[in-house]
Every structure is written in structure tokens, then in C-alpha cells.
Amino acid sequence: MTQSTSGGDAGRNFLSVADARSLILDALSPIDGWERVAVRAALGRVLARDVIAPYNVPAHDNSAMDGYAVRAADLASDAETALAVVGTAFAGRPFSGIVGPGQAVRIMTGAAIPQGADTIVVQEVARREHDRVFVPTGQKRGQNLRHAGEDLAEGSIALAAGTLCGPAELGLIASLGIAEVVVQRRLRVAFFSTGDEIASIGRPLAPGEVYDSNRYTLFGALSRLGCELLDMGVIPDEPAALEAAFRDASLAADVIITSGGVSVGEADFIREMMARMGEVSFWKLAIKPGRPMAFGRIGKATLFGLPGNPVAVLVTFYQFVQDALLTLMGVTPLPPAERFAVRADFALRKQPGRVEYLRGRLQRDGAELSVAIAGAQGSGVLRSMSEADCFIVLPEDCTAVQPGDAVFVQPFNGLV
Ligand code: AMP
Ligand code: MG
Numbered sequence: 001m002t003q004s005t006s007g008g009d010a011g012r013n014f015l016s017v018a019d020a021r022s023l024i025l026d027a028l029s030p031i032d033g034w035e036r037v038a039v040r041a042a043l044g045r046v047l048a049r050d051v052i053a054p055y056n057v058p059a060h061d062n063s064a065m066d067g068y069a070v071r072a073a074d075l076a077s078d079a080e081t082a083l084a085v086v087g088t089a090f091a092g093r094p095f096s097g098i099v100g101p102g103q104a105v106r107i108m109t110g111a112a113i114p115q116g117a118d119t120i121v122v123q124e125v126a127r128r129e130h131d132r133v134f135v136p137t138g139q140k141r142g143q144n145l146r147h148a149g150e151d152l153a154e155g156s157i158a159l160a161a162g163t164l165c166g167p168a169e170l171g172l173i174a175s176l177g178i179a180e181v182v183v184q185r186r187l188r189v190a191f192f193s194t195g196d197e198i199a200s201i202g203r204p205l206a207p208g209e210v211y212d213s214n215r216y217t218l219f220g221a222l223s224r225l226g227c228e229l230l231d232m233g234v235i236p237d238e239p240a241a242l243e244a245a246f247r248d249a250s251l252a253a254d255v256i257i258t259s260g261g262v263s264v265g266e267a268d269f270i271r272e273m274m275a276r277m278g279e280v281s282f283w284k285l286a287i288k289p290g291r292p293m294a295f296g297r298i299g300k301a302t303l304f305g306l307p308g309n310p311v312a313v314l315v316t317f318y319q320f321v322q323d324a325l326l327t328l329m330g331v332t333p334l335p336p337a338e339r340f341a342v343r344a345d346f347a348l349r350k351q352p353g354r355v356e357y358l359r360g361r362l363q364r365d366g367a368e369l370s371v372a373i374a375g376a377q378g379s380g381v382l383r384s385m386s387e388a389d390c391f392i393v394l395p396e397d398c399t400a401v402q403p404g405d406a407v408f409v410q411p412f413n414g415l416v
Helices: 016-029 167-173 214-224 239-252 268-275 308-328 384-388
Strands: 034-038 066-072 081-089 105-109 119-122 128-131 134-135 157-159 180-184 188-194 229-233 253-258 277-284 292-298 301-306 339-345 355-365 368-373 390-392 405-411
Touching: 016 292, 016 308, 034 308, 066 081, 066 134, 081 180, 105 134, 134 239, 157 167, 188 214, 188 239, 214 229, 214 253, 214 308, 229 239, 239 253, 239 268, 239 292, 268 292, 268 301, 277 301, 292 308, 301 308, 308 355, 308 384, 355 405, 368 390
Parallel strands: 081 105, 188 229, 188 253, 253 301, 339 368
Antiparallel strands: 034 180, 066 105, 066 119, 081 134, 128 134, 277 292, 292 301, 339 405, 355 368, 355 390, 390 405
16 A cells, blocks of 8 residues: 655655545445346446347438438539439338439438438428429538448447446437346445434434534435435444444445544544454545545445545545445446636645645636635535535645636536
8 A cells, every 4th residue: 555645744644545546446346236127217327238239220321411312423513403303201201212313302301211312412402393303513422311320330339338327328228129228236335423422303402412414415425326225323432332333234235334433532432343343444544624534344345434524524425435336336437537627716825745625616707717715614514515516626735826826626516
């Protein structure tokens, strides 16, 4: 394991974001198990087998435009050509005859190209007089034709195993006449919050307590990924309860996600319990917010012990956990992290040594995008996430940002 050293926190070894991501992703492979589902039910699911085109799409050469199907050989190069219109080809109702020399067929978009014809003249340039059509010069042989198999050739891979199905994939599967596909089974994820001060909603807070928000943000993020959820509630910092929770979760789920109790030097039993029950590494990440994180296994389940602070939960979820879950779900290749540079509309000083994920708001100024800071940036201030529409990612070695500097942003709409 490579560790990078933080300049900001003297002498302590911090694990870089990139190294932590590779340690996690290298340790994981897709879960076993698949099911056959109807096309609509494949939305948000991952294909477990290639979808093969059973025939050409489109099935036959057809017209890309409304116009006239003609024979290029008939067309004079130096003058308008008059052709006899001998019939009409509609989409779904082909012209059954043959287009002979000196003839043309009126044709609609999507209609099969009649036998004998090889070129489509668009109706806008053709001049029609009763049963004759006049075609101007300048037509090219084969123009405005869509060829059989141009979209997909029979026997080719239409969609590869590992594809996460969205609207386009559902349509593509249906366009092949396929009614059912084989998808990976859903990933089972158990999650719970920890901490004596954490109260569930539905009752008044006692002094010193805070309401559990992490279980709700995790519910939202995990639901969007299409996981099967096992919400185990709030577990107090108490050995017997924690042990039972970890045991139950590891038996029932592929993945266990906890929040809270992983930072050093607290009266938290959760680290001890994780270490005792499984093989778990406790990391100090070169990231802000979200420094402490645990990763490993308990029984057969993959464990993510996320920090307790609500913003840190979402930052670590999106930077580490989401791609890990997609990997377990069998998604290949992983979608590339969407990230681009825009102008900063703020000034800021920063300690070197950690990647900082600020919450930002993109602003449009004419054609140019810039980004402002969204609200107070404390790692407990969840409102900053809600007001933001992107992370502003400041690299480890960055020490200051001036207005007008280029900074990288990761838009939330790129997150699954
Ligand atoms: P910890 O990582 O357990 O030290 O928690 C760090 C901070 O996050 C503390 O202020 C906790 O009260 C808070 N916190 C931990 N878990 C939750 C939760 N489930 N919902 C809201 N805040 C939490
Ligand atoms: Mg705690």
C-alpha cells in the first residue's frame, strides 16, 4: 500500500484519494447471481450477458427522407431528368414492383427501398407534374439511404454484459424484438448509524442528542443505485448491540455501510468491534471532509465504515463507495468521473496535504461557467450539500484560490 504524506498534518501518514480508490476497487469483483427480467424491469439493472442482435437493424435498406426513389444511372449530369412515377412506398407498406429505367417511386421516410432503385431524391428539390417528376442535376448515387444493419449487424453485440441499462438501452433491446434480458441480481446493502447521541426521527431530542440524518442520505444514494436495502436503524455504542448488528448484517448482505465511530481517540467501540469481527483497515484519508474511513470485510460482506459527519458521509460515499458498489454490481467499464474546470468566483486559503471537496454552485455568465461556494462549509452542515450542485475539488498541493483561477468541479447531476 502506498501512502502519501500530508504536508498539513506534520509527520502523519495519510492515504491519498487515488490510492484509497485503487485499494478498494482492486479488492472487489462482481457478485454472483442473475435473473431474467422483462425489458422495462431492466431499467437501472446491469446486464449479466451480452445482448446479441438477432437480425439486422434496420432490417432492410430504407429511405432517410421523404422524396422519390430513383435509379442513379437514369439521371443526366447536365440537365433536369423527367421520370415516370409508377407507385408509392410507405413505411410499413412497401412498393412491390420493380423500378425500371426512366421510372421513379414516391417514397416516405423509413419505407423500404424498392427493387431497382438505388438513390433517394428529396421532395424539396424534385418538381412533380401529374405522373412525372423532374429531378435536378447534382444528385449522388446512394444518397439519403439507410442501409440494412447500419445500426446493428445481425449477430453483433448490441449491448455488452456489464452495461447499466438506462432509457436508451431499454429502447435498443426493444428495437431488437427482445422481450427479456438476463441481469445481475440486486446488490444487498445493510446499513446502520452508530453513536449514543444519535436519535431516530419520531421522538423529541434529549439534551445532547442529534437526529440521525446519515441513514436517510444513505437510503437516498443507495436507492438510486438500485440496491436492495436492509436499514438496520441506529445502533448504540454498546458492544453486544454492535456485535449482533455486524453479525446479522454480514449474514444477510453483500455490503455493510456504517456511519460514525471510525475516528481515532473517541469512546467508540465500533472500531474495536470491526477489527475483532473481520479484516478491516482503518484509514486516515488525505481528504476533507471525511478523513477517517474503515474498509474491509466482515465474513463475506464488504464493509465501509464511513465517518459520522453528515457531509463527510456523502463525500466519501460519492468518492469511494459508489464506484465500489457499481463494481460489485458488475458494471464495466465504470463511468468516468465527470469533472471539468471552471472559473472560481471566490477567494480561499487552504492547508496543503488533503484534497478538499467544497460544496459549490455553478453560475452561468453568458457562455462562461463559474463556481461559487455554497453556504457554510463545516462538515456537519448538510445544508451546504443541499444548496450545492457540485463539488469543487481542490487538489492536495493547492494552498490558495483567487477569483478567476481555474478550479475543477464535479457536478452532482453526474452522480448516479
Ligand atoms: P463520529 O464520527 O462518530 O465521531 O461523529 C462525528 C460527528 O457526526 C458527531 O458530531 C456526530 O454526532 C455526528 N454524527 C454521527 N452519526 C450521525 C448521524 N447518523 N446523523 C447525524 N449526525 C451524525
Ligand atoms: Mg460517534
